Amino acid sequence: MSVTAAQVKRAFKYRFYPTDEQAAELSRTFGCVRKVYNMALAARTEAWARQERVNYNQTSAMLTAWKKTEELAFLNEVSSVPLQQTLRHLQAAFTHFFAKRAKYPRFKSRKKSRKSAEYTTSGFRFRDGKLTLAKMMQPLDIVWSRPLPQGAKPSSVTVSQDAAGRWFVSLLCEDPGVKPLPVIDRMVGVDVGLDHLLTLSTGEKIANPRRERKDRARLALAQRRLAKTAKRSNNRAKARRAVAKIHARIADRRRDGLHRLTTRLVRENQTIVIEDLTVRNMVKNRSLSCAISDAAWAEFRSMLEYKAQWYGREVIAVDRFFPSSKLCSHCGTLAESMPLHVRTWTCESCGTTHDRDVNAAKNLLAAGRAVTACGAGVPQRRTPGRQSATKQETHGASRGISRL
Ligand SMILES: [Zn+2]
Numbered sequence: 223m224s225v226t227a228a229q230v231k232r233a234f235k236y237r238f239y240p241t242d243e244q245a246a247e248l249s250r251t252f253g254c255v256r257k258v259y260n261m262a263l264a265a266r267t268e269a270w271a272r273q274e275r276v277n278y279n280q281t282s283a284m285l286t287a288w289k290k291t292e293e294l295a296f297l298n299e300v301s302s303v304p305l306q307q308t309l310r311h312l313q314a315a316f317t318h319f320f321a322k323r324a325k326y327p328r329f330k331s332r333k334k335s336r337k338s339a340e341y342t343t344s345g346f347r348f349r350d351g352k353l354t355l356a357k358m359m360q361p362l363d364i365v366w367s368r369p370l371p372q373g374a375k376p377s378s379v380t381v382s383q384d385a386a387g388r389w390f391v392s393l394l395c396e397d398p399g400v401k402p403l404p405v406i407d408r409m410v411g412v413d414v415g416l417d418h419l420l421t422l423s424t425g426e427k428i429a430n431p432r433r434e435r436k437d438r439a440r441l442a443l444a445q446r447r448l449a450k451t452a453k454r455s456n457n458r459a460k461a462r463r464a465v466a467k468i469h470a471r472i473a474d475r476r477r478d479g480l481h482r483l484t485t486r487l488v489r490e491n492q493t494i495v496i497e498d499l500t501v502r503n504m505v506k507n508r509s510l511s512c513a514i515s516d517a518a519w520a521e522f523r524s525m526l527e528y529k530a531q532w533y534g535r536e537v538i539a540v541d542r543f544f545p546s547s548k549l550c551s552h553c554g555t556l557a558e559s560m561p562l563h564v565r566t567w568t569c570e571s572c573g574t575t576h577d578r579d580v581n582a583a584k585n586l587l588a589a590g591r592a593v594t595a596c597g598a599g600v601p602q603r604r605t606p607g608r609q610s611a612t613k614q615e616t617h618g619a620s621r622g623i624s625r626l
Contacts, residue, residue, distance in 0.1 A: 230400040230532050231377065235392040238364040245389075247357055248381055251300040252337040256330045258285060258297065259308045263327055266316065278313040285309065301356035303345030307378075311340070338382035346379050353379065353391065364391060371397045385466035402534030409493040409594075411587030413546070413579055419514050420483070420522075421579035423495075423587040431479045434472065441468045476518060484525040488535050494526060495590030497546075498539035540589040550574060551584035 240248060262281040269276045285305060288294040297305065318324035345356045352361035353376075370376075374395035382390050411423035418427040448461040487494050499519055514522070523539075530537045548557045553572040560567070560578070568575045 230397055231394050232397045232400065233380075233392045233394050234368070234370055234374075235390055236364050236367055238362045238389050238391050240362065240389055241360065244355075244358055244360070244362065247300070248339065248383070248389075249337075251304055251339045251381075252383070253332075254297050254300045255304050255308045255339050256332065256335065257294075258288075258305045259312055260329050261288065262309055262312050263329060266312070278309055281309045281312065282306065301341065301345050303341050303356060304339035307340040307342060336382060336384075338380055340378055340380045342378050343376075346376075348376055348379075348393075353393070355379070355381070362391060370395060371399055384470055386463060386470045387466075388470070400532045402532075403489065405534070406490075406492050408491045409495065409587060409590065410487065410491045411495045411583040411585070411590060412487070413583035413586055414497060414499070414514055414519065418579065419479075421577075421583045423580070423583040425577070425580050427579065428483060431475045433475060437468060437472045437475070441465065441472065444468055477521065480518070480522050480525055484522065484529055487526065488529045488533055491535065493536045493538060493590060493594060494530065495538045495540060495586045495593075496523060496526070497586060498541050536594075538590045538593050540586055540593070546582040546585040546589075547578055549581075549585050551576065551581045551588065 262284065265281065265284060266276045285297075289297045312327060315324065315327040319326055341355060347354045351366075353364060354361045370393065374393075374397070376393040376395050378394045380392040380394075382392070384390070413421045413423075419430045420428045422428070444461065444465045448458065448465050451458040451461050499516070523537075527537050529535070545556060545560075548560045549555075550557065550569040550572060552574040553569060555569055555571040557567065557569070565578050566575060567578065
């Protein structure tokens with residue numbers, strides 16, 4: 223597999239401070255994006271119930287029709303580009319669903335869903351380091367916390383607002399600085415830990431971010447405070463923002479940690495074998511006591527996959543139909559049962575004593591080896607070719623993505 227530098231696109235995410243007018247325009251746009259997404263999802267869901275499929279082009283035609291109706295005429299007030307984009311996002315969500323990689327798409331809620339709008343090249347102007355969005359007179363006041371690559375031309379721009387009220391803009395650009403690394407002969411298995419974040423087949427255990435505990439305690443406190451406030455009061459709004467701020471901080475730290483970890487794994491190994499925790503398996507196999515949440519795991523995997531793509535490495539996801547924690551990685555004997563509280567165990571056949579998580583990681587590695595050796599054997603998915611993978615969601619907001 224080869225990756226040419228020209229294909230590599232990276233998201234560069236910055237904070238910005240909109241004028242009141244811009245904030246109003248963007249909030250309106252977020253609302254319209256959500257509306258269009260939900261209506262298209264409803265239309266596709268109705269069709270699905272009749273065992274029909276509605277594709278992107280059909281939803282695009284629907285959008286045109288909606289805009290002509292009186293009650294939806296307000297959709298004309300915002301840029302049409304993010305509305306088209308959200309239909310593409312919905313299409314992608316269905317593609318993932320049909321490929322059994324994701325659950326059925328869900329409706330976007332006003333309160334809980336991420337507020338964002340994506341603009342493709344026809345929806346923005348980027349000139350002399352100034353970014354102006356469609357329907358706006360002034361450029362955005364962006365805090366350029368790190369430079370864009372020399373001569374970078376964004377191919378898409380995503381504006382978002384988090385629950386703490388902060389505004390972000392993410393520019394997807396080609397980065398000529400990213401080049402494949404020399405091929406090395408090392409492979410690692412990575413298992414989801416029970417009380418550690420992740421366990422490697424080398425025996426190394428990776429802990430959760432250090433501050434996580436403290437932050438969690440603060441979060442609990444803030445949530446109790448929120449619960450005590452009166453509904454629709456000023457204090458409630460304040461308390462809600464405080465909760466959102468702590469959430470954002472936890473997510474930022476976690477993302478930082480995952481960036482460092484995935485960069486390291488990709489740099490040190492040619493092939494990384496992970497579990498394929500798709501929706502199908504998740505319900506059945508995942509224990510309640512996992513130290514990594516589904517969301518964090520999905521983020522970890524996506525970072526691993528796009529960085530592998532950038533640097534010419536490979537990620538193999540092994541289906542967890544095989545009993546990785548019950549199987550002796552030394553002699554292949556299957557232990558009868560392996561309750562969750564058992565942290566170390568000794569194989570009855572060969573007498574090897576195993577750390578539960580390390581043993582599971584070693585089994586994953588072995589399964590991955592089988593895949594690379596004969597190209598089959600264990601159901602798996604290799605990263606390259608999985609998707610175009612040039613586009614990733616905007617990671618590493620204010621802190622910047624650690625580079626190799
Ligand atoms: Zn054994």
